[in-house]
Every structure is written in C-alpha cells, then in structure tokens.
Amino acid sequence: MPTPLVVSDVAKSFTMHLRDGIKLPVVAGVSFSIRAGECTVLGGPSGAGKSSILKMLYGNYAVDEGQIIVNHEDGLIDLANASPRTVLAVRRQTIGYVSQFLRTVPRVSALDVVAEPLVERGENRETARGKARALLAQLNLPEKLWALPPATFSGGEQQRVNIARGFITEHPILLLDEPTASLDATNRDVVIELIAAKKAAGVALLGIFHDHDVREAVADRIIDVTAFAPGKLAA
Amino acid sequence: MTDEPLLRVSALSKFYGSRVGCDNVSFDLWPGEVLAVVGESGSGKTTLLNCLSTRLLPSSGTASYRMRDGQFRELYRMSEAERRFLMRTDWGFVHQNPADGLRMTVSAGANVGERLMAVGDRHYGKIRATAVDWLSRVEIEEDRIDDEPRAFSGGMRQRLQIARNLVTGPRLVFMDEPTGGLDVSVQARLLDLLRGLVTDLGLAAIVVTHDLAVARLLSQRMMVMKDGRVVESGLTDRVLDDPRAPYTQLLVSSILQV
Numbered sequence: 020m021p022t023p024l025v026v027s028d029v030a031k032s033f034t035m036h037l038r039d040g041i042k043l044p045v046v047a048g049v050s051f052s053i054r055a056g057e058c059t060v061l062g063g064p065s066g067a068g069k070s071s072i073l074k075m076l077y078g079n080y081a082v083d084e085g086q087i088i089v090n091h092e093d094g095l096i097d098l099a100n101a102s103p104r105t106v107l108a109v110r111r112q113t114i115g116y117v118s119q120f121l122r123t124v125p126r127v128s129a130l131d132v133v134a135e136p137l138v139e140r141g142e143n144r145e146t147a148r149g150k151a152r153a154l155l156a157q158l159n160l161p162e163k164l165w166a167l168p169p170a171t172f173s174g175g176e177q178q179r180v181n182i183a184r185g186f187i188t189e190h191p192i193l194l195l196d197e198p199t200a201s202l203d204a205t206n207r208d209v210v211i212e213l214i215a216a217k218k219a220a221g222v223a224l225l226g227i228f229h230d231h232d233v234r235e236a237v238a239d240r241i242i243d244v245t246a247f248a249p250g251k252l253a254a
Numbered sequence: 255m256t257d258e259p260l261l262r263v264s265a266l267s268k269f270y271g272s273r274v275g276c277d278n279v280s281f282d283l284w285p286g287e288v289l290a291v292v293g294e295s296g297s298g299k300t301t302l303l304n305c306l307s308t309r310l311l312p313s314s315g316t317a318s319y320r321m322r323d324g325q326f327r328e329l330y331r332m333s334e335a336e337r338r339f340l341m342r343t344d345w346g347f348v349h350q351n352p353a354d355g356l357r358m359t360v361s362a363g364a365n366v367g368e369r370l371m372a373v374g375d376r377h378y379g380k381i382r383a384t385a386v387d388w389l390s391r392v393e394i395e396e397d398r399i400d401d402e403p404r405a406f407s408g409g410m411r412q413r414l415q416i417a418r419n420l421v422t423g424p425r426l427v428f429m430d431e432p433t434g435g436l437d438v439s440v441q442a443r444l445l446d447l448l449r450g451l452v453t454d455l456g457l458a459a460i461v462v463t464h465d466l467a468v469a470r471l472l473s474q475r476m477m478v479m480k481d482g483r484v485v486e487s488g489l490t491d492r493v494l495d496d497p498r499a500p501y502t503q504l505l506v507s508s509i510l511q512v
Binding site: 033036079125126 | 284287443446449474475489495496498499503504507
C-alpha cells in the first residue's frame with residue numbers, strides 16, 4: 020500500500036500587501052510522511068507553523084513551493100498544485116479535518132452538522148443521522164442539544180460537535196487541529212479512544228495537541244516543526 | 255459525477271465603448287458546483303453574470319454549455335428562441351430585487367405554475383400540486399398561494415422567486431445578490447434554504463455577491479473581480495483564509511467581526 024501522504028520541501032510565506040508588501044516566511048523545507056494506522060503529532064511552540072502546515076495539507080492555505088502527494092482513490096495527486104475541484108474531491112473522500120473552531124451555519128441542527136460529511140459521501144440521510152447520534156452520545160453532548168443549531172453552544176460543546184463531524188466518516192487520512200483544547204478530562208478520554216479506534220482501522224492521523232497527556236496517549240511519532248523554521252534552511 | 259464541465263467560459267470580455275465591463279474572464283463550472291463572484295460595485299461582476307446568462311452579448315470570447323443531450327453548444331451562436339428556451343427550462347435567474355423576477359400582479363401559485371406551463375405542463379391539478387409543494391419547500395404557507403406577491407414581505411418575495419426558478423428542475427442557476435436588501439435574520443433563513451436546495455438538487459450556480467460571508471456559506475469556489483478583471487480565484491476557503499492578491503487582502507481585512 021502506498022504511503023497515504025508525503026510532504027516534500029514545502030515552503031510557505033505570507034505577503035502582506037496592506038503592510039507595504041512585507042513578506043512573512045512561515046515554514047520552509049517541510050518534509051515528512053505519515054503512515055497508515057499511526058498518529059503523527061506536529062510538535063513545537065505556538066507560531067512555529069503547525070497549524071499552517073495542516074491548513075496547507077487541507078488546501079486552506081496555498082503552498083509556495085514543494086509537493087504534497089496524497090494517495091487519493093488509487094492514484095497520487097499533488098495537492099500543492101491541484102485544481103479546486105480536485106481538492107474538493109480529496110476532502111470528500113480522502114482527507115478529513117477537525118478544525119480548532121466550528122464554523123456554524125444558521126439554522127442547521129447539531130445532528131445535521133455532524134451527519135453532513137457522510138451525506139456528502141452519498142450516505143443515506145437517516146443512516147448518517149443514526150451514526151451522528153451515536154457519536155454525539157459517546158462524546159456526552161446532552162441529547163436536548165442535538166436538534167439545536169450549535170451557534171449558541173459553549174466552546175466545549177461546539178468542539179465536541181466539530182470532533183463528531185470529523186470522526187464520523189472513514190477518510191483514510193485525518194487531520195486534527197487541537198481537538199481537545201477546551202474539553203474536560205472525561206471527554207478528552209473519549210477523544211483518545213476515538214483516535215485509538217481510527218488507528219486500529221488503519222487511518223493515518225496527523226495532529227496538533229498542546230495537551231501533554233493527550234499527546235502522550237496518542238502519539239506514535241512527534242515531528243518537531245521548529246526544524247522547518249525558514250531561517251534554518253540556509254544552514 | 256461526470257467529468258465534463260457544464261459550462262466552459264473562455265476569454266469573455268464586454269466593453270461599453272471604451273469602458274471595460276469585464277475583461278478576459280475564463281473558467282469552467284461543473285455540475286453541483288457553486289461559484290461565487292465577489293467584488294465591489296462596478297467591479298464587473300454583474301456584467302459578467304448578464305453575459306453568461308445571455309441577457310447581454312459579450313464583445314468577445316466564448317461560452318459553451320453542455321445541453322441535456324450531452325452536446326456542448328456555443329451560447330452566443332444560438333438563436334434568440336433557443337436561448338429563451340434554455341432560460342425557461344434549464345436555467346434559473348434569481349434577481350436581487352424580486353420584482354424583477356416575479357410577476358407582481360398574478361398570484362404566487364401562478365408565478366410558480368407559469369414556468370411549468372412554459373415547459374409544456376398543461377394539467378391544472380398537477381401544476382397546482384407542484385406549486386403547493388414548491389411553496390412549502392421555500393416555507394410559504396399553502397393558504398398564501400392565491401395572494402399576489404405585492405402582498406408579501408421582501409423575504410417571502412425572494413423565496414417565491416427562488417421557487418419560481420427551481421420548479422422546472424434547472425441545472426444552472428444565476429443569482430445576483432440573492433440576499434441583498436434583506437434583514438440579517440431573513441438573510442440567514444434564505445441562505446440556509448438556498449444551501450439546502452443547492453445540495454439536494456445538485457444544482458450548479460453562479461452567485462454574484464459583495465458579501466464575503468454569503469460567499470463562504472454558499473460557494474465552494476470563488477472569483478474575485480476588480481475593474482472588470484479576475485484578480486484571484488480558487489477554493490472559497492483558500493481565497494478567504496489565505497488571500498494572495500492585494501485587493502482580496504483588502505476585502506478580507508475589511509470584514510466587520512461580530
């Protein structure tokens with residue numbers, strides 16, 4: 020089986036045109052791969068570029084240089100140069116993402132927010148809702164909230180909706196941007212269990228976890244992102 | 255999912271004398287895709303929409319549309335009658351001002367039924383039943399079916415206009431500022447409705463808006479226009495999260511946070 024995701028020599032900077040065009044380099048020379056059935060963790064202090072790397076892998080950020088090769092539907096695709104339509108197909112079938120914050124849509128219930136990625140993959144709506152219920156129950160989200168739009172939920176409640184939405188599908192690659200940041204200990208443990216189940220199912224996970232205990236519990240490998248600091252490349 | 259686009263646009267330009275309407279716009283649109291065209295007033299986005307929907311003829315460039323038989327047809331070489339037929343059956347056009355897209359002096363039911371009759375439906379009972387069904391899908395109560403849109407609120411008129419456009423099962427819908435001029439609560443309801451309909455029906459849509467939040471919610475792809483030209487295009491969340499063009503950065507940084 021090919022490696023699910025290979026990143027090679029990726030560089031990213033921001034050009035701030037409203038600030039006289041100053042260029043802010045974020046990362047350079049990013050090279051690593053992730054393996055099926057493992058959870059790889061991006062480590063390093065805030066501002067090192069961990070989230071930027073995840074966003075490039077998901078297509079939210081453009082890539083200046085390098086390649087991001089993903090194994091998508093039995094073919095290899097370079098996400099760094101893929102068309103929007105290809106990126107959308109990769110998101111639908113291959114790469115899932117749990118963002119730090121839930122982007123809420125007015126009037127859509129928490130249950131449907133969670134079920135949506137499955138429906139997009141062609142699952143029957145009622146089956147998808149059934150799975151959504153099971154996940155929300157596992158994450159201890161009170162049942163009385165399921166029919167409500169998550170806009171007014173607390174941070175921890177929104178995050179659990181977001182986690183359920185990310186974990187409901189069977190994407191072979193799953194990106195996690197601090198999924199446990201605002202969770203209590205009980206729910207952190209649920210997330211650790213969910214991650215373990217994904218690993219057992221052969222999913223390749225790549226995550227950012229500031230919580231030391233969670234990182235200890237889930238990480239198979241830690242990649243130190245400070246090695247990709249833009250200045251280091253010359254050395 | 256088919257591998258062929260629904261619409262292919264190549265080097266489309268429209269000049270008003272020496273003034274630029276839109277300049278050298280090219281893109282492909284696939285079935286089920288929603289493309290947002292953003293930019294401020296005068297950026298050429300409405301000119302582009304009017305050219306694409308053949309309400310205006312471009313000065314140069316081509317646009318071909320994949321008909322239901324799978325054949326691509328060059329839009330600007332069709333006869334007026336063929337274009338009108340396409341407009342009535344396979345396309346929809348949602349105007350910013352519902353009065354431009356509705357007949358204000360006939361009933362809500364007739365506004366929806368008229369499009370059905372245009373595609374050859376003649377059975378009154380069936381037309382009325384379909385109209386009732388569509389009114390309920392856009393959340394208009396059945397007992398308003400015989401009222402004229404003049405008696406409707408702005409939000410209701412806009413929902414009626416959407417029903418009128420979608421009743422014939424179009425494959426491509428053009429929308430010009432569909433939520434412009436509505437209260438935010440009404441906007442949210444309309445956006446949610448549009449989002450659901452577009453997903454359920456697998457519609458392709460081109461939505462012109464100056465509201466980046468509307469674009470974020472409705473579209474997967476985005477084109478940013480300035481002075482008639484496309485200054486940036488790509489995946490909607492990429493353009494909004496990592497804007498590259500100076501003008502896009504200005505637009506994104508100008509959004510008010512609540």
